[in-house]
Amino acid sequence: xxxNNPTQLTDADLISRYLNxxxxxxxxxxxxxxxxxxxxxxxxINDRDTSEDLFQDTFIKVIRTLKNGTYNEEGxxxxxxxxxxxxLVIDHFRKSNRIPTIGNKDDFDIFKFISDTSxxxxxxxxxxxxxxxxxxxxxxxxxxxxxxxxMRLYRDMSFKEIAENTNVSINTxxxxxxxxxxxxxxxxxxxxxILEA
Numbered sequence: 112x113x114x115n116n117p118t119q120l121t122d123a124d125l126i127s128r129y130l131n132x133x134x135x136x137x138x139x140x141x142x143x144x145x146x147x148x149x150x151x152x153x154x155x156i157n158d159r160d161t162s163e164d165l166f167q168d169t170f171i172k173v174i175r176t177l178k179n180g181t182y183n184e185e186g187x188x189x190x191x192x193x194x195x196x197x198x199l200v201i202d203h204f205r206k207s208n209r210i211p212t213i214g215n216k217d218d219f220d221i222f223k224f225i226s227d228t229s230x231x232x233x234x235x236x237x238x239x240x241x242x243x244x245x246x247x248x249x250x251x252x253x254x255x256x257x258x259x260x261x262m263r264l265y266r267d268m269s270f271k272e273i274a275e276n277t278n279v280s281i282n283t284x285x286x287x288x289x290x291x292x293x294x295x296x297x298x299x300x301x302x303x304x305i306l307e308a
Contacts, residue, residue, distance in 0.1 A: 120136075120139070122140060122143070122188035122189065123188070125137070125139050125140045125143075126140070126177060126182070126188065129177065130177060130180075137174070137177075140188070141170055144188075144189055144192060145166070147189070147193075148166060148169060148192055148193065148196050149162065149163075149166045151193060151196055151197075152165050152166055152169070152196050152199075152200060155200045155266060156200065156203070161203070165196065165199050165200060165203060166196070168199050169192065169195050169196045169199055170192075172195050172199075173192055173195060197272075198276065200266075201262070201266075201276055204261065205258075245295070245299075248295060248298045248299065249261070249295065251298055252291055252294055252295065252298075253294075255277075255287050256287050256288075256290055256291035256294060257291065258277060258287075259273055259277070259284055259287040259288045259291060260288060260291040260292075260295070262276065262277075263288055270284045270285055270288070
């Protein structure tokens with residue numbers, strides 16, 4: 112039974128209607144997913160203006176693909192949009208050549224280097240300095256190693272995603288990560304950065 116209530120239509124129905132000339136259907140699609148897509152972008156970028164730009168770029172790319180007739184992700188609209196958003200985030204970091212700052216998340220422990228967990232002001236300062244020093248050292252790594260390390264540690268990407276985004280095999284991505292960590296440890300030693308309080 113055909114329904115005209117947009118909330119009951121599937122993504123595939125809305126896409127089909129949009130391709131048949133219904134701009135309203137596109138609006139419904141964007142409204143349905145905008146919060147999830149925007150929150151994902153903003154969680155990686157941490158800057159509202161840039162996130163809004165990337166969000167718009169994501170949907171421009173979505174519209175272009177739909178209009179070209181090259182969309183074929185039947186039933187998987189949201190994962191496809193998220194992949195576009197994800198790639199635009201990666202491109203943004205590549206272009207700006209900067210490493211996003213790390214929030215001190217509870218589950219984040221750089222190679223188990225920072226051992227003292229008591230949250231006094233002195234330790235917080237030490238930890239922030241260590242993170243800054245490490246970010247500077249990461250910049251000294253060879254480009255391919257730096258890229259894998261940033262994708263893995265700072266963006267929680269799987270090695271499969273890293274391999275796809277850098278057009279290499281999973282083994283190559285793993286190898287680059289291994290060398291990145293070895294080289295980073297060497298740099299830490301050379302620069303005599305104290306990683307344990």
